[in-house]
Amino acid sequence: MKALGICGSARHAGNTALLIETVLDGARSSGMETETVFLNELDIGPCTGCRSCKGKTEECATADDFAGLIDKVREADLIVIGSPIYMGQVTGQTKTFLDRMYSLRRADRTIRLDGTKKKGAMVVVCGSSDPSHPDGTRRTLGVFFRYLNTPDVVELVEQGLGSEGEVLGRTEAIARAREAGQNLAGGLSPAAR
Template identity: 35%
Template sequence: MSKQIKVLLINGSPRENGNTFTMLSWVKEGLEKEGINAEIYQLGRKDIKTCKSCWGCMKTGKCWQEDPVMDELIEKIVAADGIIIGSPTYYADVPGVVKTFIDRTVPFAIKNTLNRKVGAAVVMARRGGAIHVYDTINHWFGINGMITIGSTYWNDGYNPNVTDQHEVEKDSEAKNTMKNLAENMAFVLKRIVE
C-alpha cells in the first residue's frame, strides 16, 4: 500500500474528553493498529455560522460566509479517505453544532466531493434516542454518495450517568463494537485505496 490512508474522526460533543470522545478514541486506536492515520477533530465547542439558505453555494460551490472553523474542517474532510462523525444524543438527535455542520456542507453534495469516501457514525446516549442520531449522520453519508460502515451492532454506546465520562468504560459491548467498527473500516479503506 503506497498511499497513507487518513480517517478524520469528528467529535460533535461539547465535552471535549467526554463519553463520545472515549468511543472515538477506541475507534482511533483500532484504526492506528491497522496502520491508518487517524485524527480526532473537536467540533462540539466551536462556533460555526448557520446556513442562511441563500443558495449562493449552488453557484460557487462554496459558502460566502467567512468561517475559519468550517474552512478548516472542510479542508480536513476533503483530505480524508474516511470520515467518522461522533455525536451525543440531544433530544433524540444530533446537537445543534453537528446539524449546522451538516447543513453547511451542501457544496459537497453538489460537487460529489465525498463520493465513494468511507463514513461511519458513532453515537453516545444516556438511555434512548441514539438510533435517530445514527440515522441523521448516515443520511448525510448517503446524500454525499459515501460508503457507510457498520459493526457487529449499532455503532453506539450508553452511559446512564452522562456527567461521569468514565462510566462509558463499563460498556464493554460498546468498546467491542468500536473495535469491530475500526476493523471493518480499515478493511474497506485498504481495498478502496489499493
C-alpha cells in the same frame, strides 16, 4: 491513509469522544494516521440558506472554519463522526455543521465531493434505554454520509449512558468500537480525492 474523527460533544473525555478515539485506535493498529476535531473548538456558523452554493461559485458564502474541515474530510479515507443525543437529536454544534454540508450538493443534486471510496462510522450515545430513541439521530448522521456519497457506514450506538467516561466500563462496546476501526481500515484502498 488517514482517519478523521469529528466529535459533536463538548466533553473531550466524554462517551462520544472515547468511542470515536477507540475506533481510531483500531484504525491506527491497522496502520492509519488519525486526527480528531472537536466541533465546539471550531468557528462554524449556521447555514443562512442564501443558496450561493447552488449558484455560479458553487461555494459556501460564509467564511469560517467549515471550509478547512471539509478539506480534512476530503483528505480522509475513513471518517468517524459522533454525537450524543441532546433533546432527541444530535447536539447543536453537530447540527450546525451538518446544515453547512448542504453546500456540497449542486443545484442538479449531484455531490461535489466523491466519497465513494471512503469508509465511515457513526457514534451515537444517549441516556435513554428506549431502543427507538436513537433512530432520528442515526438518520441525521446518515445524511452526512449521503452528502459524501459514502456507502459503507458502521453504526455504533450506546444507550443508558450519563456521566463522563462511563462507556469505558463497557468492555464489549469498547471491543466493538476497536474492531470496527480495524475492519474499516483493513477494507480500504486509497480514497479518490
